[in-house]
Amino acid sequence: MEGIIMAAQLMLGLSILVGVHEAGHLLAAKAFGMRVEKFSIGFPPKIWGFQYGETEYSFGAIPLGGFVKITGMIDESLDVDSMSAEPEPWEFRSKPAWQRLIVMMGGIIVNVITGIIIFVLMTYSQGESFLTKEELNKHGIVAYKLGEEIGFKTGDKILKLNGKDYQKFSDLINTNIILDDKSYYTVKRGEEILEVSIPKGFLDKFADKKKYDGLFIGPQQPFKVGRVIIGSNADKGGLKANDIILAVNDTTTNYFADFKSILARNAGKEIKAEVKRESGSTELLNFEVTEEGTIGFESMVTLEFGHADYTFGESVSKGTAQAFNVVWVNIQAFGKIFRGEVSPSKSLSGPIGIAQMFGGTWNWTKFWSLTGLLSMVLAFMNFLPIPALDGGHVVFLTYEMISGQKPSDKFLENAQKVGMVLLLGLMGFAIFNDIFKTFF
Template identity: 65%
Template sequence: MEGLVMAAQLLLGLSLLVGLHELGHLVAAKLFGMRVEQYYIGFPPKIFGFRYGETEYNLGAIPLGGFVKISGMVDESLDTEKLSEEPKEWEFRAKPAWQRLIVMMGGIIVNVVTGIIIFILLTHQYGESYIPKEEVLEHGIVAYELGEEIGLQTGDKIIEVNGQDYRGFSDLVGPEVFLSEKGSYTVERNGERIQIDIPSGFLDKLSDKEAASNFIEPRFPYEVVEVVKGSNAEAAGLQAGDKIVSVNGEPVTYFDELQYMLKQNVNKEVSLEVLRKSSGQAESELREPISLTASVAEDGTLGFRTKQLLDFGFKEYTFAQAIPKGTQEAFNVVWVNIKAIGKIFSGEVSASKSLSGPIGIAQIFGGTWEWYRFWRITGLLSMVLAFMNFLPIPALDGGHVAFLTYEIVSGRKPSDKFLEGAQKVGMVLLLSLMTFAIFNDIFKVFF
């Protein structure tokens, strides 16, 4: 079922973005009197379609892109049969270079606008929830294997990241941290200020499966929020609202400490000291200490769910405030992609770990349908699609933009033969990249 949800979100998200992208080309072309023969979401074979005016609108069976076919344009269809004839007034090639440039930029512009609108609306509707720096400084972090590898330790209190102040925990693990030239954490450890440098290429390790959860997390005090029916916790008498403050006489304040103690006592009985509040008792009032005995399961658990006792920060945004904030978030996606591509070309980041095809994108959407997550990823993909299409690669919009810019600046138009050859080269590059991404996805999933 999770696979179906992933696929459905992928198809809906890509169909919306590709449909809007190609609509940008179509509207611009028609605005300048060009004839648009076909509008496709997906690639042939055609599932269904209809004709309206001079244009045939189609839905293709291969949902990995789309296109518009504009008369007199050398595009991915490579239909050059009529290029030897004199251009008709409604053809792409008959129009001034500046009009053709706007047509080729139409899809990119629409994707940028779509991404910005999505981020603005999400910011306005949902606001921003975060773990403030004050909480990180009070409780510290939990350092897992990858965190310990670069020198972080559980209990460290991170003061600065990359030599700068920060607002919340998410700022400590964002891609900007690891894409910086000289990334570092400044931490307070046992009253001493220490700088932990992030090694070059560390982002490569974070690209592996489940690596993000193997780096660092905020350290948090907790209480029991739910006891699993039939579990060892229920048999021991643990209740929702309890706080476990010691295991076998060892004080426990944070959840990671409890996990460590339980894993040291797998398949054994442990004595627990629990603070329990009476019915109707306020959170601030003293709790009653209770002693319990519990059996630790083979996986090092008792069978209950926890609630983090952290003071989360939340900021609401008016629509006017959401406009600059959402716009900044949208363009930050582009900036991160620019820096990431630079790292790939410099060899600091592996392309196989960084590039994702349809399967990888579907996994990013996840196996549960959450509208906030869906729209946020769709907004991100819209900005990525705009950026990738702007790259000066033949067969992409950016390739056409590069040739048209050359024509405007030099006053000389590249020959149709040259454009046809460039289109073929671009198609080979794109198909090779798409094949690599798909097989890379398969390899990451099954190996």
């Protein structure tokens, strides 16, 4: 069932983003009097469609993209036979270069606008929940495996980031910080003050979800029992909502990370827990731990999170900044890939990886957050100067506008073929890479 929900969210998200992207091309083309023959969300074979005016609108069976076929344009259809005739006034090739440039930029522009709108509305409707520096340092951090490898220890208190004060925990794990090899943390460990730096190669490990779970530090989380799953080992052992688990097998469990660690070591065994009831009394309870290292309850973190709501004007500013930060992060990441500092196999994801990002439960907040992020990523990827992508067309049109000379149809045809081979190769690599990361 989780796999179906992941796939459904991926297909809905991609359909929205591809639909608005191709609509950007279509609307710009029609605005300049160009004939649009086809508008498709998804690639052939066609599942369903209808004709409206001069344009056929359809859905394709392969939901990994889409296309708009504009008369007189060399595109992925490679329909070059019609190019030998004299251009008609409604054809793409007969229009001025600046109009053709706007048509090719239309999809990118609409994706950027869509991403900004989603980020703005999410900021306005959801506000921001955060863990302050003061609340974080009441208990310190938990250092996961990757965090321990670079020098953190559970219980560390982080005083500064890159030599400056910070406001909230999310500042410490910001993607821009992780991408910067010069980032470092000032840490208090007991009475000692020391520095922990982000080392070269860190992003490769951070992207290795299988080995490191995409985590390196987190807040120490005091907790109490939330919902107890009916029929679970926790329920059978007598655990109740709002109980506080003080110790397991005589080992103190002040934090949820301690509790999970003890359960993992005792998977498949019986444990004895000292539990403080909501009334204040304490009891000793016995539980069977599953082979997965669980007993069957949801935890409630007792850290005090702050929350900020924003006016619409503030949301426009913050949402727009968040949207363009996605683009900046992608530019930085691609730079590291091209410099050989990051492995493409660990940092790039295809449709399977994106589906896993959505997760196996339907959460509209997460869905729209990821859809907004993917809209900005799609805009960035399409702007890359690769033939067959919008960015490739933009390069050729810019050359034409500057030089006054239009590239030959044969050159554009061959460039389109090269671009399609590159894109198919990249797509094949991404899908294979997803499968390898998931199953091996």
